[in-house]
Amino acid sequence: MSKAVATVDLSNTTAAYHAAATVAPAGKLLHISGQPGSTKDGNVPNDYESQIHLALLNLRKIIIAAGASVKDIVKLNVFIVDYDSTSPKHRRHIQKFLAGHRPAMTLVPVPKLAVASWLFEVDAVVAVPEAPAPVVLPAAQETADVIIIGAGLAGLSAAHDVIKAGLTCIVLEARDRVGGKTWSQPSANGGVIDLGAAWINDVSQSKMYALAKRYGAELIEQNTEGNVVLQDFDGKCTPFAYGDLPSFDSLTRKHLAEIRDMVEADCQAVDTWRPKDTSLDSLTFEAYLRSRGASEIALATGAVWTRAMLGKDPKDLSALYFLNYCKSGGGLLAMRSDRKGGGQHLRVRQGTQMFSIGLASSLPEGVVRLNSPVQAVVQDGTHSVKVQAGAVYAARKVITTVPGPVWADSLSYGYYTKAMMEFRTPFWVERGFCGLAQSFVGPASVIRDTCSPADSKYVLTCFMSGDAGAAWGALPDRERELKLIEQLGTLFGADNLESQFVELTTYEWVKDEFAGWGCPCTSLPPGVLDTLGGDGLRESCGNLHFAGTETAGEWKGYMEGAVRSGERAAAEVVKGLNAGVVSRLCGHRDKQAAPNGAQNSEADCWPTADQDSAARLTPSLLLPICRHWASLAVGFPSQRSPDKRRSNPPALDSLGGSRVPSSAPPGQPPPHCRARRQMQSPALPLDCVMASAEGRDRIAFESLESFWSLGFEVEQELAMRGSRSGPPPL
Numbered sequence: 001m002s003k004a005v006a007t008v009d010l011s012n013t014t015a016a017y018h019a020a021a022t023v024a025p026a027g028k029l030l031h032i033s034g035q036p037g038s039t040k041d042g043n044v045p046n047d048y049e050s051q052i053h054l055a056l057l058n059l060r061k062i063i064i065a066a067g068a069s070v071k072d073i074v075k076l077n078v079f080i081v082d083y084d085s086t087s088p089k090h091r092r093h094i095q096k097f098l099a100g101h102r103p104a105m106t107l108v109p110v111p112k113l114a115v116a117s118w119l120f121e122v123d124a125v126v127a128v129p130e131a132p133a134p135v136v137l138p139a140a141q142e143t144a145d146v147i148i149i150g151a152g153l154a155g156l157s158a159a160h161d162v163i164k165a166g167l168t169c170i171v172l173e174a175r176d177r178v179g180g181k182t183w184s185q186p187s188a189n190g191g192v193i194d195l196g197a198a199w200i201n202d203v204s205q206s207k208m209y210a211l212a213k214r215y216g217a218e219l220i221e222q223n224t225e226g227n228v229v230l231q232d233f234d235g236k237c238t239p240f241a242y243g244d245l246p247s248f249d250s251l252t253r254k255h256l257a258e259i260r261d262m263v264e265a266d267c268q269a270v271d272t273w274r275p276k277d278t279s280l281d282s283l284t285f286e287a288y289l290r291s292r293g294a295s296e297i298a299l300a301t302g303a304v305w306t307r308a309m310l311g312k313d314p315k316d317l318s319a320l321y322f323l324n325y326c327k328s329g330g331g332l333l334a335m336r337s338d339r340k341g342g343g344q345h346l347r348v349r350q351g352t353q354m355f356s357i358g359l360a361s362s363l364p365e366g367v368v369r370l371n372s373p374v375q376a377v378v379q380d381g382t383h384s385v386k387v388q389a390g391a392v393y394a395a396r397k398v399i400t401t402v403p404g405p406v407w408a409d410s411l412s413y414g415y416y417t418k419a420m421m422e423f424r425t426p427f428w429v430e431r432g433f434c435g436l437a438q439s440f441v442g443p444a445s446v447i448r449d450t451c452s453p454a455d456s457k458y459v460l461t462c463f464m465s466g467d468a469g470a471a472w473g474a475l476p477d478r479e480r481e482l483k484l485i486e487q488l489g490t491l492f493g494a495d496n497l498e499s500q501f502v503e504l505t506t507y508e509w510v511k512d513e514f515a516g517w518g519c520p521c522t523s524l525p526p527g528v529l530d531t532l533g534g535d536g537l538r539e540s541c542g543n544l545h546f547a548g549t550e551t552a553g554e555w556k557g558y559m560e561g562a563v564r565s566g567e568r569a570a571a572e573v574v575k576g577l578n579a580g581v582v583s584r585l586c587g588h589r590d591k592q593a594a595p596n597g598a599q600n601s602e603a604d605c606w607p608t609a610d611q612d613s614a615a616r617l618t619p620s621l622l623l624p625i626c627r628h629w630a631s632l633a634v635g636f637p638s639q640r641s642p643d644k645r646r647s648n649p650p651a652l653d654s655l656g657g658s659r660v661p662s663s664a665p666p667g668q669p670p671p672h673c674r675a676r677r678q679m680q681s682p683a684l685p686l687d688c689v690m691a692s693a694e695g696r697d698r699i700a701f702e703s704l705e706s707f708w709s710l711g712f713e714v715e716q717e718l719a720m721r722g723s724r725s726g727p728p729p730l
């Protein structure tokens with residue numbers, strides 16, 4: 001697709017994040033009024049950076065409602081009260097919002113705005129693109145009850161349960177391997193390196209522990225014997241016993257303990273499944289900490305948490321989102337702990353990909369299709385969903401486990417890379433350290449021991465995250481090694497570490513399309529949870545269901561969350577498909593008699609009331625999704641190797657190749673789908689859908705929009721169409 005908005009630059013403007021001017025083809029122009037940083041109910045937080053996040057979200061909602069995207073912005077004007085040119089805090093957030101797009105932009109410092117509490121306002125001109133033609137997929141070559149997109153832990157767990165329920169299932173996986181973000185590489189020097197997930201526990205991660213037992217995982221307990229070390233702002237390192245607070249003066253220690261305990265208490269107060277607190281969601285995590293009196297050192301500690309857990313800085317996260325994230329894993333303390341019940345208690349000697357390989361191997365042959373990147377998903381008003389992944393497949397239900405940034409603008413990853421530094425000896429243990437280190441300066445923000453003594457493998461895993469990690473990631477390979485050797489030497493007081501160093505193994509998930517360009521979990525800026533509601537990410541849309549670790553209630557962002565989300569989505573589709581049978585037995589058939597004397601064997605694909613209403617929603621609403629997915633078809637390379645030219649583990653022979661036999665000739669739907677086809681309702685335009693929207697339609701509609709864009713509001717769509725009058729108050 002050609003770029004609608006072209007930049008005009010002068011020789012000295014090309015490096016700026018905005019252009020000197022832009023040109024857009026003649027067509028529809030959308031002029032957006034000034035958007036302040038208010039929540040959807042009009043609340044305005046005191047904090048300037050939180051207001052920037054909210055204003056940009058409000059702008060995004062309108063752009064989406066008009067059928068455009070951020071890339072269609074021609075001109076941005078930002079109005080900043082008491083602008084401090086020495087500290088342009090807006091720049092970071094606008095750059096992230098624009099994601100590489102460079103509109104023309106004007107910054108207007110102002111003494112005050114229309115409302116005294118407003119500190120930031122943004123308006124825009126947007127070139128609205130022509131609506132693309134609907135995606136029409138050819139007849140399906142294969143059908144199944146359920147198609148699952150993605151063979152990570154979520155997809156494979158879902159497939160396991162779907163098949164257990166007696167339904168047929170196809171898993172379409174883009175890569176040439178199963179496992180997604182579980183990826184274990186045999187090391188040249190023996191042992192295995194986990195490029196993705198590494199830790200589980202045997203207390204609160206019951207699903208993972210059950211898989212570990214089922215597949216015979218050899219578990220290695222995390223080393224917590226010995227000292228931890230903290231590297232301060234000035235680079236100075238101080239050791240302290242594991243479980244204690246760092247060795248600051250007593251007042252600082254007291255303050256840090258109070259802030260930590262307050263965050264713990266606040267996260268425990270948040271609802272795990274449906275977090276709701278407008279005032280917390282209107283603030284960044286940093287603003288929340290400041291508002292509770294956190295000192296600079298407490299803020300830096302908070303940054304270590306958010307970077308180590310999400311690769312993000314506290315100024316980029318909604319406070320409510322982060323607190324809920326902690327709650328999902330039992331709380332801040334549990335998630336940060338390396339001890340029993342903690343997020344980092346046990347590692348797997350064989351590597352965590354064994355869980356995915358085990359699950360995949362337990363599925364019937366031909367269920368998992370490797371090298372099958374999905375390019376389009378279409379609900380076209382019939383009661384089946386078509387999925388294109390080279391071939392076209394049709395199913396009664398689809399579960400997608402594709403990571404969030406692919407389908408939702410507001411979901412994003414931070415920078416997060418694990419750098420595994422292997423040494424000839426565990427020199428840190430010999431010096432009385434357990435291997436855990438935290439740094440306020442980097443380049444690594446957290447370091448952990450990941451030795452496998454049985455393999456004589458001595459590794460420190462360095463978590464390269466946030467801004468410091470991203471700066472390290474931009475260095476050439478050798479400099480990366482040298483920087484880490486230097487930092488580790490400083491942290492553990494070891495000279496001449498180079499002589500001990502064996503090799504660095506790393507993989508940048510941030511460059512991996514099929515990972516959604518990052519890891520370990522996506523997060524949200526202020527305002528989005530409040531807009532969508534706590535269930536927004538996992539609500540099904542018609543026959544499309546959502547799984548994947550970020551949709552989990554418990555252990556979001558972890559393998560445990562992935563498995564639980566897959567099982568939850570599988571339960572939804574099994575219930576939905578079984579409900580078809582039940583409603584027929586209950587007399588639903590009288591309302592919509594199966595044509596041509598359909599027999600019982602066809603009954604389970606008769607639409608239930610729910611399925612019917614969902615189908616009515618689909619044609620016009622799914623187009624944006626189809627477009628988006630279709631655009632993904634372009635430039636999806638095959639899976640990359642981790643740095644050091646390591647190759648993928650060989651594709652599992654038993655998982656590749658063969659196709660699930662179809663019960664119908666090619667191009668024909670199997671018998672059980674015919675009745676549904678004949679009963680399809682005509683496509684309704686969006687306005688009709690809205691006019692007839694009842695409770696469930698509306699929920700489906702909203703969740704559909706959250707799928708596409710996160711942050712769209714039905715009210716806004718109606719306002720755009722003139723169904724509601726009156727601009728928002730200035």
Ligand SMILES: Cc1cc2nc3c(=O)[nH]c(=O)nc-3n(C[C@H](O)[C@H](O)[C@H](O)COP(=O)(O)OP(=O)(O)OC[C@H]3O[C@@H](n4cnc5c(N)ncnc54)[C@H](O)[C@@H]3O)c2cc1C
Pocket residue numbers: 149150151152153154155172173174175178179180181182195196197198199200372373374375401402403416417418509513514515518519520521547548549550557558559560561562632
């Ligand atoms: C560096 C790192 C460290 C981590 N550390 C831990 C840890 O210690 N403990 C822990 O519990 N968790 C950890 N995690 C997180 C954990 O790995 C994930 O939460 C979990 O594996 C996610 O599983 P998933 O199935 O939801 O998603 P994924 O594993 O991302 O699976 C999604 C699948 O969808 C596929 N896919 C994407 N697009 C398409 C498409 N268009 N068509 C078809 N298929 C597609 C992908 O290839 C992938 O296989 C870590 C992750 C990383 C990367």
